[in-house]
Amino acid sequence: MPQRLPIVEFVALMAMLFATIAFSIDAMLPALPEIGKELSPTELNRAQLVVTSFVFGMGIGTFFTGPISDAFGRKRVLLSGSALYIFAAWFAWQTESLETMLAARALQGLGAAGPRVVALAIIRDLYAGRQMAKIMSFTMLVFSLVPAIAPSLGAVIIHYFGWRGIYAAFVIFATATGLWLAFRQTETLPRTARIPLRIFNFKNALKEVSASKMFVLSTMVQTLTFGILMAVISSTQQIYDVTFGESTYFPLWFGLTAVIASSASIVNAVLVVRLGMRYLIGIALLGQVAFSGTMALVTGFDLWPVWAYFPAFFIWTTSIFFMVGLTIGNLNALAMEPMGHIAGMAASIIGAVSTVLAVVIAAPIGLAFDGTPLPLAIGTFACSVLASLLMRRMKNLERVKHNHI
Numbered sequence: 001m002p003q004r005l006p007i008v009e010f011v012a013l014m015a016m017l018f019a020t021i022a023f024s025i026d027a028m029l030p031a032l033p034e035i036g037k038e039l040s041p042t043e044l045n046r047a048q049l050v051v052t053s054f055v056f057g058m059g060i061g062t063f064f065t066g067p068i069s070d071a072f073g074r075k076r077v078l079l080s081g082s083a084l085y086i087f088a089a090w091f092a093w094q095t096e097s098l099e100t101m102l103a104a105r106a107l108q109g110l111g112a113a114g115p116r117v118v119a120l121a122i123i124r125d126l127y128a129g130r131q132m133a134k135i136m137s138f139t140m141l142v143f144s145l146v147p148a149i150a151p152s153l154g155a156v157i158i159h160y161f162g163w164r165g166i167y168a169a170f171v172i173f174a175t176a177t178g179l180w181l182a183f184r185q186t187e188t189l190p191r192t193a194r195i196p197l198r199i200f201n202f203k204n205a206l207k208e209v210s211a212s213k214m215f216v217l218s219t220m221v222q223t224l225t226f227g228i229l230m231a232v233i234s235s236t237q238q239i240y241d242v243t244f245g246e247s248t249y250f251p252l253w254f255g256l257t258a259v260i261a262s263s264a265s266i267v268n269a270v271l272v273v274r275l276g277m278r279y280l281i282g283i284a285l286l287g288q289v290a291f292s293g294t295m296a297l298v299t300g301f302d303l304w305p306v307w308a309y310f311p312a313f314f315i316w317t318t319s320i321f322f323m324v325g326l327t328i329g330n331l332n333a334l335a336m337e338p339m340g341h342i343a344g345m346a347a348s349i350i351g352a353v354s355t356v357l358a359v360v361i362a363a364p365i366g367l368a369f370d371g372t373p374l375p376l377a378i379g380t381f382a383c384s385v386l387a388s389l390l391m392r393r394m395k396n397l398e399r400v401k402h403n404h405i
Contacts (some may be wrong), residue, residue, distance in 0.1 A: 003186045004126055011138045012183060014123060016177045017078070017115040017302040017399050018139065019146040020085070021058065021070050022114055024170060026050055026150035028248045029237045030251055031163035038163075039098035048366040050100050055230055057106035059355030061113025066348040069118045071197035074125065077188045082178035083112025086171050092165035108170070117348065125188035145257040151251035182346045207343035211234035215346070217394045218335035221281070222328060224387040225352040227290075227361030228380050229324045232317055234366035242371055257318045264325025277330035282391045284326040288384040313373055320380065334394075 004010065028050055035046030035279050061081075071079040088108035095101045157165045195201075209215045236254065242248035272280055295316050298304055304312065335350050365379035 005184060010134060013180055014119050014139045017119040018110050020115045020174065020177065022146040023150050023173060024054060024108065025167055025233065027081045027154035027169065029151050029254065030155040031158055031166050032237050033241060033247065034163045039101065044212060045367050045369050046098060049363065051234045052103055052230060052363045053102040053105040054109040055209045056356060056359040058111025059352050059359065062108040062117055063348050063352030065113045065117040066121065067345060069121055070128055070195040073194065074118050074122050074184045074187050075185065075189050078114045078118050078181060079178055080321045082174050085111030086174045089167045089170040093164050122188050127159060148255040149256045155251045180368065201345065205288060205349065209346055209349055212338050213397055217390055218331050219350050220384050222331040222350065225384040226328050226354050226358035228320060230358050230362035230381050231365040231376060231379055232320050232363055234362055235319060235369055238369055239373050243373060253314060257321055259394045260318050260320030261325055264322045266394050268326050268329065272330065277334055278391065278395060281327050281330050284323045285388045285391060287364060287386055288320065288323045289381065289388055291316055292377050292381035292384055296374065296381050299377055301370060355395050
């Protein structure tokens, strides 16, 4: 059995590994206006791609990282990912063109796929059952604070060091976490437990998940939901700045949204056993259809009273983050239900597919920004309607399956 760190130190280390992703996305948001003005002055909307290119790279890496760590060990993959992340952050720090920065950000996302997937595998290696759930709860509690403080931290860094200072912060953060991991955490996957990396296993896993209607539908709904989330994250800074003139207080508003939305996990934990995963997902999506439809209609016809426009936008975007908290975890669980025997590869597939395709959805919505929240509201409404229809199809699938039984 691998040696365990003291529980407090282990939770803190795992939380910092998970936090790499949120920090890499949310700390960049206050920098987007300056990046746009310096590197893409004629097309300011393109600065949003700094967010989506990172997520795209992370999605690609998610597909491979889990199986590679099964074959070569957790620690080696995590440290290699950290090294790639640090190099890409340094490269983005030096760049003078937006295109080169986007390539560096995609590479940085590829490196961040290690913490996203392998940190969870380390927890699984060391703990099981209720003890694992307890560790995950503590880890997620610490991790949930990062989206609340990252934009404010990014704003402080920009104030003193300029927007390029954000990349220096990424280098420092990843270096500190990597050294902590290297010197304190032992390898958790013994050589005798490693699974050789074979293309044949990938092909079989892809074939099996493609044949599972439940897996496919869950992945499609998760893709749409994650696409909504990424579109909001990409667009929100510009909307706060251009539409409402709230750029100074954007980190505080975004932090408040993150804090409120974090309660969704508590609500889900309380209700999911009694109401079921499908019911909660369906209700959350229908609620978003109503919210986003109203936002699109009233914004499109310019019917907002001046005093109500900003509060309505804040409540609506907070409801989107809350909706994601009620759906993503449940959708993962639904997809994985029939895949216990290939859980590792199935998890990599759903993570990679939903992340990469979410970027394909989110990027055009973000680039359509016209000075108002209307494109975002229309895109969110369309994705929510489609996701709701897919959930209805999933419900019918379950009914047919039950009748056959």
